[in-house]
Amino acid sequence: MSAMKCFGYYIVKPLEKPEWLNLEAIHILSVGSGLSDTFPDLAKCFWTNYPESDRIQYKKKLQLTDAEFTDFCNVVSDLFNSGRMAPDTRFAGIEDALKVYGYLKNVDGYRVVGLFTGEEIFDEYEKEGTFSEFKEGEESTLSCTFLGCDILGCESGGNGSFYLECYLINSLNEEIKKHPELRYKVDCETGLIANSFSEVGSFCDRIQGMGEPVVWAPFEVHEYQIDKWLYDSLIVNEKLL
Numbered sequence: 001m002s003a004m005k006c007f008g009y010y011i012v013k014p015l016e017k018p019e020w021l022n023l024e025a026i027h028i029l030s031v032g033s034g035l036s037d038t039f040p041d042l043a044k045c046f047w048t049n050y051p052e053s054d055r056i057q058y059k060k061k062l063q064l065t066d067a068e069f070t071d072f073c074n075v076v077s078d079l080f081n082s083g084r085m086a087p088d089t090r091f092a093g094i095e096d097a098l099k100v101y102g103y104l105k106n107v108d109g110y111r112v113v114g115l116f117t118g119e120e121i122f123d124e125y126e127k128e129g130t131f132s133e134f135k136e137g138e139e140s141t142l143s144c145t146f147l148g149c150d151i152l153g154c155e156s157g158g159n160g161s162f163y164l165e166c167y168l169i170n171s172l173n174e175e176i177k178k179h180p181e182l183r184y185k186v187d188c189e190t191g192l193i194a195n196s197f198s199e200v201g202s203f204c205d206r207i208q209g210m211g212e213p214v215v216w217a218p219f220e221v222h223e224y225q226i227d228k229w230l231y232d233s234l235i236v237n238e239k240l241l
Contacts, residue, residue, distance in 0.1 A: 006137030008136070011104070012113055015028050021173075030192075031166075034165075087163070093140070151200060184203065
């Protein structure tokens with residue numbers, strides 16, 4: 001198996017499994033559009049073509065002061081304009097994710113995760129210009145826990161941006177289950193695939209050309225156990241990152 005490379009980092013909140021999805025899981029932890037709650041919501045803290053009232057409500061939801069919310073918006077803007085955060089809220093570095101995660105000090109449920117995929121798959125994304133405008137993921141020495149695997153596909157959003165689609169949005173798990181010899185397994189808490197990375201690669205082969213107009217690829221999902229009250233000290237101590 002080829003070496004694993006970091007695709008990027010996300011701040012994501014697991015969602016309750018939708019009723020239409022036939023999956024033996026309580027929650028879904030994915031960064032795929034339509035099945036995720038990723039942070040931050042750029043429509044409410046960065047994009048300018050949305051009502052000001054959305055920002056006001058977002059500030060209340062995050063329980064931030066006016067000064068804190070202004071600082072938060074400035075941090076997001078700096079990361080985006082420097083290419084260190086993509087439109088789908090993918091962060092290039094763990095320190096970037098931690099910087100933004102700190103503004104969730106009054107909100108629970110969000111988790112910091114890293115996506116990793118095989119070197120050959122990563123290099124193919126790179127050749128296709130996936131990281132032309134927004135930087136690729138940077139490796140981190142910060143300790144993390146393997147949660148499971150996901151099947152995702154990149155869909156172009158124009159101007160060098162992209163969005164990830166999850167195979168579950170099209171119920172492609174049903175297609176995989178038609179092949180019992182694959183021994184498809186999911187984690188009941190997160191909905192992530194409990195098989196090995198190489199096995200998930202064979203699942204992708206079974207569903208290529210189905211669902212969204214993307215190339216399905218396997219990804220490992222790792223969680224970084226970060227106490228949001230300690231993020232400042234972690235960022236200051238660059239040796240930990």
